[in-house]
Amino acid sequence: MDVVSDAISAVRLGRPSSDRVRVAGSWCTRLAPYEGAGFHVVLAGRCWLLPDGGEPVALGAGDAVLLPHGTGHVMADAPRDAAQARRAAPFERWAGRGTPDPENTDGTGTLMLCGKYRLDRTRAHPLLAELPTVAHFPYDPEGHPELRAAVDLLSGELDARRPGAGVALPSLLDLLLVYMVRAWVAGADAGTWPGALNDPVTAAALRALHADPAAAWSADRLAAAAGVSRPTLTRRFGARVGRSPMAYLTWWRMSLAAGRLRDTQDTLATIARHVGYGSPYAFSHAFTREFGTTPGRYRAGDPRGAAGRA
Template identity: 70%
Template sequence: MDVVSDAISAVRIGQPSSDRVRVGGRWCTRLAPYDGAGFHVVLEGSCWLLPDGGSPVVLGPGHAVLLPHGTGHVIADGPADAAAVKRAVPFEQLAGTMAAPAPEDGSGAVEMLCGKYRLDRSRSHPLMAELPELVHLPSREDAHPELRGAIGLLGRELERHRPGAGVAVPSLLDLLLVYMVRSWMEEARSGTWPAALGDPVAAAALRALHSDPAAPWTNERLAAEAGVSRPTLARRFTALVGRPPMAYLTWWRLNLAAALLRDTADPLSTVARQVGYGTPYALSHAFSREFGTTPGRYRAQAGAGRGASSDR
């Protein structure tokens, strides 16, 4: 695994949900804040998106938008003033009624793929926490070919209703999330994690830790993996990532343990081995210090939370 894959896997739960919506005429809809990440892909036409507390964004064909922190927002056929926002219908109503019909000649029609990713934010990787409130990725021929390819595949799968679409669409939506995060990192002009993963020393060390977190890492071994001296590794890694290499490793191991406790029924001894702890007692002690609760209680609470989420 790599940092981006691990950062997404650590918070992703369940399957993404999506609606394909085709609207025309005058329309305005509101999506309430959500404990997850929202996304929109414009397949045809254009519209406006107004995030809560933010500036409006014009979306055209092939544009993708990710709202990684579940920010509430309005989508409309054009600039939405205060009066229009007050009249906005809930998105569920828009998706259910398909809004006003588009003109017969198709002019003015807007077709979108709108959806949500369920996220467990209790122990989010800082890379995901660093994402801005809104990531807007316009369609450009010279950028993000994988993202454009995924959007094209999604549009065709949803249009033709071919056999296997029930598996293909959720898988493509998962790919879409990866490509949107990756595209943001490629375009970011600032930020801790784009800088860290763009630095050859920090990136090499992070790849090594994430590829085998259970290995008996030391500063010396990690420095050799990155091809630098131990002081150089410590200085560059700490400056870019925000904590020393071994402190980051401990933190990541405990987050992996939390994910395994949440998502599997593996006994604590198995979880301990998978994340690099020699005994269940050693893991339990470190886990309780980090999370303020025992692994058993954490697993029970996580199970209760999953049940509540599945009921919504």
């Protein structure tokens, strides 16, 4: 595993939902704030996204946009003022009627794929927390080929409705999320995590820790895995991640343990071994120090254990 894969896997819940919508003329619909991430892919035509408290974003054919923090927003044929936005039809009611203009076939309308990913923010990796309110990926035939391919495959799958679409579509939507996060990391010119993942030394150390978090890591062993000296790793990792390699490892181990406590009935001994601790006592001590509550109370829903320190 790697940081992006683990960051997404730690928070993803269930299957993504999506609606294919064709519209024309004057239209405006609102999507309320959501405990997850919203996305839109413009398959044909043009439209506008108006995020709550943010600037309008023009979208064209082939564009993808991710709202990773579930920000409420309006989708419309043109920018709207606040009063018009408040009168927008709720998307759930609007999309529930099917495509608002299914007879429009003259190419003047807009065809969109709109959907949501369910996320558990109590275990969010700081990489995802750093994503902007709106991450816009304009169509670019020369850039991010994986993202372009995912958009093209989604369009084809929606058009054809071939056998196996029930498996293919959710899988392509999951790929779309990975490729959007990857494209943001590759293209961001600021931020902690793009800098960390684009630095070869820090990225190598992170890959090693995420590949085997239960290993008996030490600063020296991790430096060897990254191909640098211990002082070099400590300096570069700390400057880009904001904590030492061993402190990050402890945080990530506890995040993985929190997931197992919530999602499984594994014993403390089993979870301790899974995250690299030799005994339930040592694991419980580390978990309590990180989350402010014991593993047993966290599993029972202690509100103090809603999230570890990011």
